[in-house]
Structures are given as C-alpha cells and as structure tokens.
Amino acid sequence: MMREVRSLSCKNQEARLIPKWVLLLGSCFLLLFSGSITAQSLDIAELKIDTNYLKLGQQTVLKFSISCKKERIPILPDWKTVLDGKLDIISLGDADTIAITENQLKIRQELVVAKFNEDTTVIDSLWIPLTKRRDTVFIATNQLKIYPILENVELDKDFRDIKSPVDIPLAWTEIVPYIALFIGILLLVLVIWIIYKIIKRSRKKKQVVIVPEVPVIIIPADIIALEKLAKLKAEEKWFTTDSKGYITELTDILREYIFNRWGFDAQESTSEEILAADFILTMDHSHLDKLKEILGTADFVKFAKANTGTDENKRMLESAIFFVEMTKQPREENG
Numbered sequence: 410m411m412r413e414v415r416s417l418s419c420k421n422q423e424a425r426l427i428p429k430w431v432l433l434l435g436s437c438f439l440l441l442f443s444g445s446i447t448a449q450s451l452d453i454a455e456l457k458i459d460t461n462y463l464k465l466g467q468q469t470v471l472k473f474s475i476s477c478k479k480e481r482i483p484i485l486p487d488w489k490t491v492l493d494g495k496l497d498i499i500s501l502g503d504a505d506t507i508a509i510t511e512n513q514l515k516i517r518q519e520l521v522v523a524k525f526n527e528d529t530t531v532i533d534s535l536w537i538p539l540t541k542r543r544d545t546v547f548i549a550t551n552q553l554k555i556y557p558i559l560e561n562v563e564l565d566k567d568f569r570d571i572k573s574p575v576d577i578p579l580a581w582t583e584i585v586p587y588i589a590l591f592i593g594i595l596l597l598v599l600v601i602w603i604i605y606k607i608i609k610r611s612r613k614k615k616q617v618v619i620v621p622e623v624p625v626i627i628i629p630a631d632i633i634a635l636e637k638l639a640k641l642k643a644e645e646k647w648f649t650t651d652s653k654g655y656i657t658e659l660t661d662i663l664r665e666y667i668f669n670r671w672g673f674d675a676q677e678s679t680s681e682e683i684l685a686a687d688f689i690l691t692m693d694h695s696h697l698d699k700l701k702e703i704l705g706t707a708d709f710v711k712f713a714k715a716n717t718g719t720d721e722n723k724r725m726l727e728s729a730i731f732f733v734e735m736t737k738q739p740r741e742e743n744g
Contacts, residue, residue, distance in 0.1 A: 452477040454537045454550040463524040464558045468499055471520045473550075479514050481539040481546070488520060495530045496522040496555070530555040630669030631737030637662045638730050647722030652710050655722055660707045663700070663729055670738060680704040692736060699732040 457472040475483050485504060492498060499521040507515045524530060532553040539546045641647070641659065649655050664675035664683075671688035683689075683704065689697060703725055709715050717725075 452481070452539060452546065452548045454535070454548045456532065456535070456550045456553050458553055458555065461554060462556050462558050464560070465525060465527065466523060467558075468521055468523045471496070471522050471553075472517070473520075474515060474517045475537055475548075476509065476513060476515045477539050477548075479512055481541045483516060484538045484540070485516075485518065486535050486537070491532070491535065492522065495532065496524055499523055524555060524557065527557050527559060529557065629738065629740075630666050631733050633669065634662055634666035634733045635730065638726065638733065641726060642730075647726055648719050649722070650716075652716045652722070653714075656707045656710045656717065656725070659725060659729060660703065663703060663732070666733055670736065680708055696732055696735045699728045699735075703728055703732070 452475075454475040455473070457474075459469045459472075463469060473486070477483055488498060488501060502519040502521075504516055504518040507517065509515050532555075534549040534552050536547045536549050539548065638659075641662075646655055646658070661676075664678075667673055667675040667683065667688075671686075673683070673686050673688055675683050678686075684697075684701065692700075706717065706721070706725060710717060
C-alpha cells in the first residue's frame with residue numbers, strides 16, 4: 410500500500426510540473442479552431458468602411474461582404490437606393506465570388522463613396538435575402554455610422570475682398586514660338602514661289618517643236634479618171650456580153666470625174682439632173698454631146714435591158730476618154 414501511495418504522489422508531482430501557459434495556449438487554440446469551424450457554417454453579411462470620419466467631399470471605400478452556403482443564392486443590395494441622400498457613389502465595383510470551403514462561398518463588393526453633407530450618416534442594417542429554390546432566408550448586416558469632420562472657419566480672418574484680375578505681361582519664352590511659326594510659314598511660301606518660278610522659266614526655255622504639216626497631194630480629177638479608163642481599155646472590157654456591168658462601170662468613172670472636177674454630186678443624181686446642172690453651161694457643145702450620148706446609152710441599157718455590141722462599147726469608151734481630156738482643168742489653175 411505504501412508503494413502505491415508513493416507512485417500516485419509521484420504522478421501528481423509530474424502533472425504539477427507542466428506549465429500553466431501551455432495549458433492556456435492549448436485551450437485557446439481549441440476554442441479558435443472550433444469557432445472557425447462553426448463560423449464557416451454560418452451565413453454572415455457585413456458592412457465595413459475604411460474610415461468613419463470624413464471631411465466634406467472626401468472619398469473612401471465602402472466594403473460589403475456576405476458568406477453563405479453554396480446552394481443559397483444571395484440578392485445584392487441596390488446601392489443607389491440604399492445610399493440615396495446619405496453618400497454619393499463615385500464608382501461601383503463588380504461583385505467577386507471566393508470559395509472558402511467546398512460548401513461555403515464568400516461574395517465581396519467595394520464602392521468608392523463620398524460624403525457631401527454635414528450630418529452624421531447612418532446606414533441601417535440591410536436585410537439580404539438568400540434563396541434556395543422556394544425557400545428564402547434573410548440575414549442582416551451590421552449598422553454603419555459615418556461622422557463629418559467640420560473645419561473651423563474664422564470669419565474675420567478668412568474672408569477677404571475680391572481683387573480684380575492682374576495683368577501679367579507676356580514673357581519672351583511665350584512669344585518666341587509664335588514668331589518662329591510665322592517665320593516658318595513665310596519661308597515655306599517663299600520656297601514654293603521660287604519652285605514655281607523655276608518651273609515656269611524651264612517651260613519657256615523649251616523649244617517649241619513645230620511639226621510641219623504634211624502637204625496634201627491632190628491628184629487632178631482627169632488623171633484619176635483617165636487611169637481608170639485606161640485600165641478598162643487595157644483589159645479590153647468592152648469585149649463582153651454583160652453590157653449592163655460594163656456600162657455601169659464606165660458611167661461610174663465619169664460620175665466620179667464630174668464630182669472631183671466640178672463638185673457636183675453626180676453619184677447620187679440621175680442623168681437628167683446631171684445634164685441640168687450649172688457646170689453644163691460652161692461646157693462646149695461637142696463635149697456636151699459626148700456626155701449626153703454616154704448617159705443616154707447607159708440609161709437605155711439599165712432600164713430597157715438592151716445589149717450593146719463590142720463596137721459600140723469600144724466607141725463609148727473612146728467618147729469618155731475624149732470627154733475627160735477636153736474638159737479637164739488646166740494645170741495653171743491647180744496652182
């Protein structure tokens with residue numbers, strides 16, 4: 410028995426050797442750990458502000474946060490309505506969502522606000538609805554108070570008479586840039602004017618190249634007609650059974666000659682119109698008889714469908730050659 414009593418007393422003495430601060434620290438740790446666990450499972454809404462004392466017009470940050478379970482959806486406050494007449498919203502930040510645990514979310518939102526009244530501003534508790542399907546739960550935020558900082562104004566010292574504006578003379582440093590700009594514009598205009606004069610003089614110095622006109626060689630009407638009649642004679646076209654084709658070709662040569670010689674459009678005129686033209690009045694009777702003979706025979710062949718013999722065809726060709734040679738324009742008149 411004595412041994413057992415001694416062993417118990419030894420154990421009690423060892424227990425007394427453990428410091429008290431160790432026991433206190435362990436109990437505090439257990440309390441904090443258990444508190445954090447319970448806090449994470451709660452729905453909490455909170456309002457904070459950087460400073461509760463503001464000067465008129467001073468800006469500060471209003472912070473709103475809410476912690477809730479993932480399955481609940483919070484509806485954020487309408488800040489314009491909440492702060493109407495209390496604080497002015499300078500800027501409104503987006504709501505940020507942070508996952509605290511697997512089942513717990515935290516939503517934060519910050520606002521930059523300013524105070525413009527001299528009264529103490531009170532932001533009452535905000536009831537934040539948390540919805541879960543058809544179930545809705547409300548949680549309340551804390552209350553905030555913002556106090557104004559009013560500066561003391563000494564009426565006798567701080568109020569002064571209004572003075573008229575003071576005329577400050579322009580310094581050279583302010584005038585020089587405008588003078589430099591004006592001189593630069595003048596120089597630019599001068600350079601453009603010099604370039605224009607140089608281009609204008611260079612154009613004047615260029616020699617004007619006169620392209621000589623190619624003289625128009627006018628072949629006399631009789632030469633053209635006689636060449637074509639000579640071709641008919643060389644080819645002996647009078648020896649043909651196609652009287653109409655031969656006579657048409659012969660009279661066409663004479664009609665072209667009349668147009669080139671007197672300027673009368675014989676190609677589009679009948680035999681009567683040709684013989685009644687003004688140029689006929691200047692013609693010798695013997696020459697006119699040859700023309701009448703050729704035109705009359707041609708009309709007889711074309712319209713009466715008559716045929717002319719070889720001798721008559723040859724005689725008409727010689728009459729045409731005689732008519733052209735006798736009525737050709739003298740060379741002196743051609744200039």
